Amino acid sequence: MISEKFMVEVKGARKAYGALEVLKGIDLSVSRGQIVAIIGPSGSGKSTLLRSINQLEVLNDGEIWLEGEQVNRPLKGRAYEQHINAVRQQMGMVFQHFNLFPHLTVFENIALGPIKLKGLSKKASRELAMEYLSKVGLANKFDEYPSRLSGGQKQRVAIARALAMQPKVMLFDEATSALDPELVEEVNQVMKQLAAEHMTMLIVTHEMRFAGEVADRIVFMDGGVVVEEGAPQDILQNPVHERTRSFLKKHLHDR
Amino acid sequence: MQGLDLSIVTPYSELLATGLWWTVVMFVSSSILSLLAGIAFALIVLYAPKLMALPVRFMTWLLMGTPLLLQLYVIYYGLVQVGIDIPALGAGIIGLSLHFAVYNADVIRAGVVSVDPGQIEGARSIGLSRGQTQRYVVVPQALRSTIAPLGNNLIVLLKDTSLVSIIGIAELVYSAQLAVSETYSPFEFYLTVAVIYYAANLVLEVGLHLLEKKVEMSR
Amino acid sequence: MDLTLIQRTFPFFLEAAWITVQISVLALLLGLLVAFVLVAARLSTVFLFRCLARIYVSVFRGTPCLVQLFIIYFGGPQIGLELEPFAAGVIGLGLNIAAYMAESIRGAISNVDPGQEEAARSIGFGRRQTLWLVTLPQAAKLMIRPLGVNAVALIKGSALVSTISVVELSYTAQRFISSTYKPFEIFMVSALLYIVMVYSVRFVVDYLDNRFAAR
Numbered sequence: 001m002i003s004e005k006f007m008v009e010v011k012g013a014r015k016a017y018g019a020l021e022v023l024k025g026i027d028l029s030v031s032r033g034q035i036v037a038i039i040g041p042s043g044s045g046k047s048t049l050l051r052s053i054n055q056l057e058v059l060n061d062g063e064i065w066l067e068g069e070q071v072n073r074p075l076k077g078r079a080y081e082q083h084i085n086a087v088r089q090q091m092g093m094v095f096q097h098f099n100l101f102p103h104l105t106v107f108e109n110i111a112l113g114p115i116k117l118k119g120l121s122k123k124a125s126r127e128l129a130m131e132y133l134s135k136v137g138l139a140n141k142f143d144e145y146p147s148r149l150s151g152g153q154k155q156r157v158a159i160a161r162a163l164a165m166q167p168k169v170m171l172f173d174e175a176t177s178a179l180d181p182e183l184v185e186e187v188n189q190v191m192k193q194l195a196a197e198h199m200t201m202l203i204v205t206h207e208m209r210f211a212g213e214v215a216d217r218i219v220f221m222d223g224g225v226v227v228e229e230g231a232p233q234d235i236l237q238n239p240v241h242e243r244t245r246s247f248l249k250k251h252l253h254d255r
Numbered sequence: 256m257q258g259l260d261l262s263i264v265t266p267y268s269e270l271l272a273t274g275l276w277w278t279v280v281m282f283v284s285s286s287i288l289s290l291l292a293g294i295a296f297a298l299i300v301l302y303a304p305k306l307m308a309l310p311v312r313f314m315t316w317l318l319m320g321t322p323l324l325l326q327l328y329v330i331y332y333g334l335v336q337v338g339i340d341i342p343a344l345g346a347g348i349i350g351l352s353l354h355f356a357v358y359n360a361d362v363i364r365a366g367v368v369s370v371d372p373g374q375i376e377g378a379r380s381i382g383l384s385r386g387q388t389q390r391y392v393v394v395p396q397a398l399r400s401t402i403a404p405l406g407n408n409l410i411v412l413l414k415d416t417s418l419v420s421i422i423g424i425a426e427l428v429y430s431a432q433l434a435v436s437e438t439y440s441p442f443e444f445y446l447t448v449a450v451i452y453y454a455a456n457l458v459l460e461v462g463l464h465l466l467e468k469k470v471e472m473s474r
Numbered sequence: 475m476d477l478t479l480i481q482r483t484f485p486f487f488l489e490a491a492w493i494t495v496q497i498s499v500l501a502l503l504l505g506l507l508v509a510f511v512l513v514a515a516r517l518s519t520v521f522l523f524r525c526l527a528r529i530y531v532s533v534f535r536g537t538p539c540l541v542q543l544f545i546i547y548f549g550g551p552q553i554g555l556e557l558e559p560f561a562a563g564v565i566g567l568g569l570n571i572a573a574y575m576a577e578s579i580r581g582a583i584s585n586v587d588p589g590q591e592e593a594a595r596s597i598g599f600g601r602r603q604t605l606w607l608v609t610l611p612q613a614a615k616l617m618i619r620p621l622g623v624n625a626v627a628l629i630k631g632s633a634l635v636s637t638i639s640v641v642e643l644s645y646t647a648q649r650f651i652s653s654t655y656k657p658f659e660i661f662m663v664s665a666l667l668y669i670v671m672v673y674s675v676r677f678v679v680d681y682l683d684n685r686f687a688a689r
Binding site for chain 3: 259317320321322323324325328329332333335336414415417418420421428435440441442443445446448449452453456457
Binding site: 054056081082085087088090091093095097098099100101102103112113116117158161162 | 371373374376377378379380381382383384385387391392395396399
């Protein structure tokens with residue numbers, strides 16, 4: 001039995017698309033309440049790694065553990081379906097392109113999961129949705145449709161939607177990459193607030209400054225492997241590896 | 256214009272009205288059947304194992320690449336050969352329904368596939384099952400994008416009901432032909448029939464437009 | 475499966491298919507011609523022309539092609555129009571498909587980036603110059619596919635002229651089906667010929683599309 005001292009554990013993750021190896025054996029451990037930022041060039045595999053944690057990508061080899069329970073158990077058919085649905089309820093994911101449901105209002109977007117999966121009554125779900133919507137600062141958009149919101153607002157709703165399931169860990173897949181620069185800060189604020197509340201967070205990002213401000217640990221990935229990891233000051237200020245150095249040199253100008 | 260006399264149509268109003276009635280019957284029954292079958296075919300092509308989808312794909316290819324008229328002949332004469340002796344009406348409904356079912360299936364399939372895959376990821380990431388994802392996230396969105404093209408197919412279906420006159424179903428065109436054989440005034444009768452079709456088409460278009468607006472409203 | 479039947483009747487079908495091809499090509503040409511006139515009318519500054527074009531398109535798309543053929547062939551003599559079945563077929567199909575083609579062309583024109591017209595006008599080109607030099611050349615690429623769809627519809631629609639006694643592919647098929655009572659084999663042959671025609675058109679359309687439009 002794996003010790004439960006880690007919230008999320010990745011062991012020996014390997015993934016290939018045909019001949020292209022995207023993950024070449026990744027090990028990663030995230031403690032409860034820890035904020036880990038994953039940085040690296042495009043194609044380094046960082047998104048794939050994040051998505052394999054909630055099985056939106058299936059690994060060819062390796063294990064994913066969530067608080068002592070194996071996520072990628074080799075089950076088949078219905079058993080697998082029931083297992084993975086249950087596991088995903090405990091993880092929240094925020095996507096680069098929001099993926100809000102356009103045919104539902106903001107309230108319905110947030111309440112869909114709690115109502116259908118946790119059997120919440122309509123009334124209770126309204127209260128729940130209002131709570132999380134207020135938390136991200138958009139209480140007044142309760143009955144709006146996503147198409148009427150700005151990018152930053154959509155992403156905040158997306159965060160509220162993920163939080164409404166009361167997950168143990170939040171996964172952020174380049175949450176601000178598709179936003180206009182002026183809209184990035186409002187999302188970063190929400191993420192910082194979550195961090196302050198000790199939510200376990202894995203953040204794939206190319207905002208170096210934000211990563212430095214919010215993360216407990218930074219992981220630099222390149223070419224499907226973890227090149228270097230450590231405390232923000234160490235990685236960002238004094239990187240050990242040449243690859244890390246050259247990557248940061250190019251990117252430290254952005255934000 | 257020599258000797259055109261629209262009043263020649265009047266005594267045959269009842270005949271034409273009966274013909275129109277049968278046109279409507281053909282239209283409504285074929286619409287319903289072709290939509291249901293279209294959904295079934297689309298589901299098969301989308302989700303069933305390749306082997307099962309193959310006959311559906313073949314039939315689609317066949318029915319889309321050949322004239323409806325030819326298909327109607329074959330079904331009408333073919334059923335008799337196989338021993339199923341149903342009246343022309345049945346053959347007509349089957350022929351129309353099958354033909355439009357494959358077109359509808361194509362539209363439905365395209366609608367489902369066009370739903371942004373990110374939507375599915377968003378739904379699954381909360382923990383919704385495949386079935387729940389389809390039901391609450393994919394289908395509602397697919398529905399919105401298929402309503403208009405399906406409506407267009409219905410408009411074509413209405414006009415194509417005229418073809419079943421060829422296999423002897425007493426709809427509008429056939430009734431007009433009867434009248435023409437007695438009065439020798441094809442122009443007046445076929446013109447009248449054209450006007451009736453035009454009016455019916457208008458009614459259908461308005462109805463579809465309202466339906467689309469209603470679906471759009473719940474946005 | 476009666477293979478000898480297929481063998482015996484094939485030459486008739488081939489001949490009939492040739493008639494189908496002729497009708498389709500002629501109707502297509504007529505249709506394109508009329509379609510361009512319709513589009514020109516639609517874009518005209520004269521209100522009457524625009525109206526007439528809209529009415530034409532609405533009427534021909536809002537009524538069954540079969541009825542249109544009957545009016546022209548059977549009803550024609552009453553208004554002084556005595557046509558041979560072949561000619562009536564070509565004219566009927568052509569006039570019908572013209573309405574659909576007009577919409578395809580009009581759609582392509584309206585899909586050209588409006589910024590193009592703005593740029594041309596701001597240089598000083600007039601309405602007509604802009605149309606000829608800037609809009610139409612770009613619309614031409616966009617209309618290939620929709621016109622291809624129309625052409626395929628026309629080939630399949632040509633079956634309708636069998637009802638006004640043109641001895642084309644469907645007429646021949648019906649004749650043999652009702653005399654031999656072997657619809658399956660007859661269908662196979664005629665279906666095959668139609669499919670060959672349809673896919674040839676698709677092939678040409680794909681080629682043209684790739685050559686001129688896929689930049």
